[in-house]
Amino acid sequence: MGKVRAILGSARSSLINPIWESIWRENFYTCPCDLVTIHLNADINIQPLKGGNDFMGKIAEDRAVDLIQHLNVSLQDRKDKYKNSPLNEIKGIFISEEKEGNKFLVRSLDGPIATFSLQELPGCCGFIVSYWSEVAPYFRKKGIGAELLQIRMMAARALKYGAMLATVDKQNLDEVSLLNNAHWSKVNEFRNPRTGNIIETYIVNL
Numbered sequence: 001m002g003k004v005r006a007i008l009g010s011a012r013s014s015l016i017n018p019i020w021e022s023i024w025r026e027n028f029y030t031c032p033c034d035l036v037t038i039h040l041n042a043d044i045n046i047q048p049l050k051g052g053n054d055f056m057g058k059i060a061e062d063r064a065v066d067l068i069q070h071l072n073v074s075l076q077d078r079k080d081k082y083k084n085s086p087l088n089e090i091k092g093i094f095i096s097e098e099k100e101g102n103k104f105l106v107r108s109l110d111g112p113i114a115t116f117s118l119q120e121l122p123g124c125c126g127f128i129v130s131y132w133s134e135v136a137p138y139f140r141k142k143g144i145g146a147e148l149l150q151i152r153m154m155a156a157r158a159l160k161y162g163a164m165l166a167t168v169d170k171q172n173l174d175e176v177s178l179l180n181n182a183h184w185s186k187v188n189e190f191r192n193p194r195t196g197n198i199i200e201t202y203i204v205n206l
Contacts, residue, residue: 066159067118071095071104074154078147086143103132106148113139114148118156126162149182157206164206170198
């Protein structure tokens, strides 16, 4: 959906939450960059401007398709550019998308190698979040994680994202080292009230 103007008024303030919730449900995932302005003390009149839901939904759908394509292109580019990459030791390696969406499986003809998730940050179409990355035990300590991190960054850059974000448990020294070696910047840390773990937030400009 294009820019949305929500004019709320001649109604009690108690109507704001249901109306906002409706806007959220209909538009949040298809157009997280859109601006919603709310004016009080006027007639309720929610009007989509140019584009509409179909237009923005098509963009989101195309970008999701492009992501899996760019991940595989980046995988091949990485193998071609760096002949000593550990990826070249794995026959038939490719990346597929899992059914639940945003989750990707790296596998070969012999079985799974790693998984990771990528999702556009709700509220900013220039930011992408990398999370739930894991390498199968047999492939750990071989540089696979570092290569896949570079591939995620390459694909995100090709799709015109400006930055990537990740969080990591401070005790996960392997992942902390991975991000530091890839020149990510630690911008914050906090104690997760639910787990008690110290969580570090990293960002890299693409």
